[in-house]
Every structure is written in structure tokens, then in C-alpha cells.
Amino acid sequence: MLTLAILGFLYDEPLHGYELKSRITGLTGHARPVSDGALYPAIARLEKAGLLERRSEPGSGAAPRQVLELTAAGRAELEGRLADPAEAEISDQIRFFTVAAFLDRLTDPVAQAAVLRRRLAFLEAPSSFFYDAQGRPVAAEQESSPFRRGMLLVARASGAAERAWLAGTIADLEGGRAC
Template sequence: MVELVILGLLAAGPAHGYELRLRIPEITGHGRPVADGTLYPAIKRLAEAGLLTRQARPGQVAAPRQVLTLTPAGHAELVRRLAAVDVADDPSWLTALAFLGALPDPADLLRRRLAVLEARALPEGTDAYQQCRLAVLTAGREAELAWLRARVA
């Protein structure tokens, strides 16, 4: 999923690895930076696949930074990965949702997610803490259903 996030962030404009490292938690919602051992190998794989380019630019204080730019092939790969996202997997869906503006027509994906949510039964909570969790899940589900229905209507 980190590769999808990198492609999505670079679709908005060039960035260097450290910027991506800071911005990824905003998208994934994990609240902690992605590990360098995950981020930089993913950047290398994307660059080797021709999905992004790297260009050294002088750093303001430190060593030169590698500025990453999405290539046309990278944009096409972003669209392909977004269209193929598992809409039943909540973390994958929420990550992809941040970049759906890159799709020429996200309606099919939105309809698929809507169908998943409408078919999904929420678990029942037995104690007060599980009931609270269920209330939070229900409120989030209802908000997402309303949003999706408004978009695909």
C-alpha cells in the first residue's frame, strides 16, 4: 500500500523522500511515520520500474535531496492500482479514497464500495466498551453510506 501512497502523493507534485515520510501518516492514518526501511526501497522499486524519476537538488542545510517526480507511466500505474483496490478492505479503501480524484471516473469504484457496505453486517457489542466501539463503527458506516449514495446517485 505504501507504493500506492507514494504514487498518489507524487501525483500532486514533486517531493523528496523525507516529505513523503512526513505525509504518509496523514493518508494512512497510522499516526507514525513509515519506516525508512519500507519507504526508500519502495521508492527504489518505483524508480526502477520507470514510475517516477529522481533528480538531485541542493539541500538548504544538508546534503542534496533526491526530488521525486511521477512519470506518465507512474500516473497510469496509480490509476490502475486505484481501480483495482480491494473495496472490502477498510484500510486499503480509506487509503485509496485519498487519491480517487486521479481516476477519470471513480463511479464504478464508489458503487462497489457502496455494495460492500450495504451488504456488511456490523458486529453486536455485549459490554459497554464493545457497545461504544459499535456506536463509533455505526456512525462512521452511516456517514460513509450517505456520502457514497450522494456520489453515485
């Protein structure tokens, strides 16, 4: 997810590390904050792999700023990751939202729709947070705990909203309409 976010934000424009960290934090929020100890080693790995370049430019003080810029190989890597996300990037909501944040970087509506179809198929598979003794999903209406019932009701509403958005967006993409 961190690599995808780095590539996605640098696809738009060159950034220095602090700006990049701020944008990633804005995307993932409190759920998955990014630390310097995770960000800067990831940047170093991407630079070593030739996916981004670092250049110096004058800073506001005496020290120069290190600006990060995506290479052509980095753009290709991002497009490949977006066209064929890992299974965890489809099944995990925060990871999927990271994919969705940059999915418009794929210029092929058919490829965009294929990713959304994978997420929709995942959401349409029966699942629950809780199961009865026979292994069947517990519906909110059968849950005695008000806290678990609340979790199930919120998940149901959120899932319905996401499925409706996915279905509508897929229809728009496959119908040739811009989203």
C-alpha cells in the same frame, strides 16, 4: 497501500523523501505509520520499475536533495490502481481512504462511481464484530458488554455516515455534477 500513497502524492508534484514520508504519515496517521525501512525500499522498487525518477537538486546545506518525480508509466500505474482497486483496498477502511484520497486523479466520473459502488456494496453486506452461538451478527442493543456495545454503536454511526456520503457522491458523479 504504501505504493498507492507514493504514486498518489508524486502525481501532484515532485517531492523529496522526507516530504513524501510526512504526507503519507498525515494520510495514514498513527494507525499505520510509515517507517524509513518500508518507504525507501518501496521507492527503490518503483524507481527500478520505471514508475518514478530520482534527480538531485541543491539542498539548503552542502548535501544535494534527492527529488522523486512520477514518470508517465507511474501516472498510468496510479490510474490503473485507482480504476480497479484490490479487494483489500475496498474492504479495509484505511486502505479505502488511501484510494479515496487520490480518486479524483481519475478523470472519468463513471470510473470513480464504480469504485465507490464497490465500497458501498461492501458496507451494505451484513456484518458485525461479534456473532452469537448460531453465527448471527449481534446487534448493539443485544450486547451486554458496554465496551462491545460501544464498538458496535460507533461502527453503526460511522457506517451510516459513509454510506450516505457514498450514495450522494455516486449520484453526483452519475448525474454529471462535479463533486
